[in-house]
Amino acid sequence: xxxxxxxxxxxxxxxxxxxxxxxxxxxxxxxxxxxxxxxxxxxxxxxxxxxxxxxxxxxxxxxxxxxxxxxxxxxxxxxxxxxxxxxxxxxxxxxxxxxxxxxxxxxxxxxxxxxxxxxxxxxxxxxxxxxxxxxxxxxxxxxxxxxxxxxxxxxxxxxxxxxxxxxxxxxxxxxxxxxxxxxxxxxxxxx
Numbered sequence: 001x002x003x004x005x006x007x008x009x010x011x012x013x014x015x016x017x018x019x020x021x022x023x024x025x026x027x028x029x030x031x032x033x034x035x036x037x038x039x040x041x042x043x044x045x046x047x048x049x050x051x052x053x054x055x056x057x058x059x060x061x062x063x064x065x066x067x068x069x070x071x072x073x074x075x076x077x078x079x080x081x082x083x084x085x086x087x088x089x090x091x092x093x094x095x096x097x098x099x100x101x102x103x104x105x106x107x108x109x110x111x112x113x114x115x116x117x118x119x120x121x122x123x124x125x126x127x128x129x130x131x132x133x134x135x136x137x138x139x140x141x142x143x144x145x146x147x148x149x150x151x152x153x154x155x156x157x158x159x160x161x162x163x164x165x166x167x168x169x170x171x172x173x174x175x176x177x178x179x180x181x182x183x184x185x186x187x188x189x190x191x
Contacts, residue, residue, distance in 0.1 A: 002190065004149070004150065004151045004152065004190045005023060005063055005190065007149055007150070008063070008065065008146060008149060008152060008188065009021055009023065009065070011145075011146065011149060012065060012067060012146075012186070015074065015075065015145075016073050016074065016075060017069045017070040017071070017072070017073030017074030017075070018067060018068075018069055018070075018074070019067075019068040019069060019070060019174060019181065020067065020068040020172040020173070020174050021065060021066070021067050021068075021172075022065065022066050022067075022171065022172050023063060023064070023065055024064045024065065024066055024185075028066075028171065029059045029064050031167065032055065032059060032066075032160065032164050032167065032168075032185070033055075033056070033059055035160075035161065035163045035164045035167060036052050036055050036056065036160065036161055036164060038163070039052070039161035039162075039163055039164075040052065044136040045113050045117075045136070047084070047092075047119075047131075047134070047136075048084060048131065048132075048134035048135055048136055049134075049135055049136070050135060050136045050137070050138065050161075051135040051136070051137045051138070052137075052138040052158065052160070052161065053137055053138055053139065053140050054081075054138040054139060054140050054141060054156065054157065054158030054159065054185075055138065055158035055159070055160050055161075055164070055185050056158075057140045057156050057158065057187060058156050058157070058158045058185045058186060058187030059185070059187060060187065061154060061155075061156065061187030061188050061189055062187075062188070062189045062190055063187065063188055063189070063190060064185060064186070064187045065185070065186045065187075065188075066168045066171065066172065066183065066184075066185055067168075067183060067184050067185070067186065068168065068169055068172050068174045068181060068182075068183050069181070069182055069183065069184055070180055070181060071180050071181070071182040072180045074184075076157070077141040077142065077143060077144075077157050079094060079096055080093055080094050080096075080139060081094065081138065081139055081141065081159070082094060082136055082137065082138055082139060083136075083137050083139060084119065084134060084135070084136050084137070085134065085135055085137050086123070086124070086125055086130070086131075086133060086134045086135075087133070089123055090120075090123070091119065091120055091123040091124050091134060092113075092117060092118060092119040092120060092136075093117070093118060094116055094117050094118075095116050095117075095118050096116060101116060101118075104118050109121050109122045138158065138159065140156050140158070141156060141157040141158070142155065142156060142157070143155040143156055143157040143186055143188070146186065146188055147188075151190055151191040152188050152189075152190060152191075153188065153189045153190075153191055154187075154188060154189045155186060155187070155188040156186065156187050156188070157184060157185075157186055158184065158185045158186075158187075159182070159183075159184055159185075160183055160184070160185055164183070164185075165182060165183045168183040168185075169181075169183060
């Protein structure tokens with residue numbers, strides 16, 4: 001393993017909440033991508049299929065790292081993490097500010113799925129067949145902390161689907177039933 005990759009692994013292992021870290025091989029990256037593709041055929045909230053741009057982008061980087069983390073302790077990149085989109089238009093998203101949630105709930109044109117996911121009904125395509133093109137998109141999140149390291153560029157963070165989560169835990173030999181133990185994938189380029 002190259003020196004800069006070793007520095008990244010050391011850095012990631014020191015982050016609060018990190019339980020295990022592994023640089024993925026091309027074969028392992030392909031396996032994760034296949035699991036994500038299968039998951040992307042399922043409907044989210046029974047409304048639309050998903051598209052995990054975050055994991056896909058991390059896998060496309062020169063180096064991709066899988067991590068097992070204690071989700072209650074790990075410092076995630078700031079939200080938003082997912083948006084429901086039709087073409088380039090946001091038709092649904094997570095909202096985190098209480099004042100904004102209260103305002104959005106006043107409109108009959110908005111429906112909340114759970115506590116803080118709003119769907120903008122006026123933005124959903126009227127043509128039922130066009131709705132098949134809507135996607136719950138996992139947003140690519142920069143992982144700026146890594147880019148503080150010498151020679152590390154274009155670092156991104158992604159959260160995999162449940163099947164990938166299990167695959168990564170097995171790959172990293174983490175056996176637990178603790179619901180607060182999750183996984184993430186970080187991709188980066190080395191200069």
